[in-house]
Amino acid sequence: MxxxxxxxxxxxxxxxxxxxxxxxxxxxxxxxxxxxxxxxxxxxxxxxxxxxxxxxxxxxxxxxxxxxxxxxxxxxxxxxxxxxxxxxxxxxxxxxxxxxxxxxxxxxxxxxxxxxxxxxxxxxxxxxxxxxxPEDLEGHPLRKDFPIGESPTLFNDGRFLDPSAFRAGLKGSQRGLTGWRGGERVGRPSVPSLPPTPGRPENGGKA
Incomplete structure (x- = not known):
């Protein structure tokens, strides 16, 4: 055996x-x-x-x-x-x-x-x-009847969280990441531009 x-x-x-x-x-x-x-x-x-x-x-x-x-x-x-x-x-x-x-x-x-x-x-x-x-998320995400991905999630304190942001583990505390504007739904979140890398010329090195 x-x-x-x-x-x-x-x-x-x-x-x-x-x-x-x-x-x-x-x-x-x-x-x-x-x-x-x-x-x-x-x-x-x-x-x-x-x-x-x-x-x-x-x-x-x-x-x-x-x-x-x-x-x-x-x-x-x-x-x-x-x-x-x-x-x-x-x-x-x-x-x-x-x-x-x-x-x-x-x-x-x-x-x-x-x-x-x-x-x-x-x-x-x-x-x-x-x-x-998050503490104010209602429901349990691994239940088969949990409506994740179908609509934005409204939290108890008036915040909205995109399903995609929820899957990424974001909690809705940063406006630029979740689209939170005091409870009003807004469009897609904007991505802030990064500062230039130190020592790297701008515009491809052109004056």
Missing amino acids: DTLNVLASEVQGIVRRIGLEVEPGLEPTALVPLERLEEVAHELRLEGFMLLDVVGIDYLEYVEPRPERFAVVYNLYHPHRNLRLFLKLYVADGVEVPSLYPVWRAANYTEREVFDLLGIRFGGHPDLRKILT
Whole structure:
């Protein structure tokens, strides 16, 4: 048996021992019920797994039906045995997920990112607030029904932000970059001209 099959077999053995269902796919993914999330996380932590990342998925427009609209996926890795395991939790819109910050401190910023971009709340998180988007942005940009790119975004304080500027990470605080004029929509932002390079002749060197 080759190395990849040995590793896959070892991960499947751990998943079966914990009593989880395996989701078919290219990567080893175990489905965990909401009520067992904290218990399973503690057991995998004791097993030696560390948390690398937490991501959220919106299946609103997915072709194949899923148990719930959203999923939270925990990317786990065992550094000493070179094992990778994805822990997947399906969750309905508005249902709170227990924070895994008490188990893995790495869940701090990653859960905040999922909350900010998808609106999934993590109960017990010590500081659940926005981490990427502006404070006055309404909605969650990675939801499939978020209207990004269709119209300018109006913020609570009266600013407008172009969708293209939003994708570039601009916050609307600089008028020349976002077209903000005290709440009135204006045309395309102008690009300020740069000063001449020191020591470089103007007009191609002509007098």
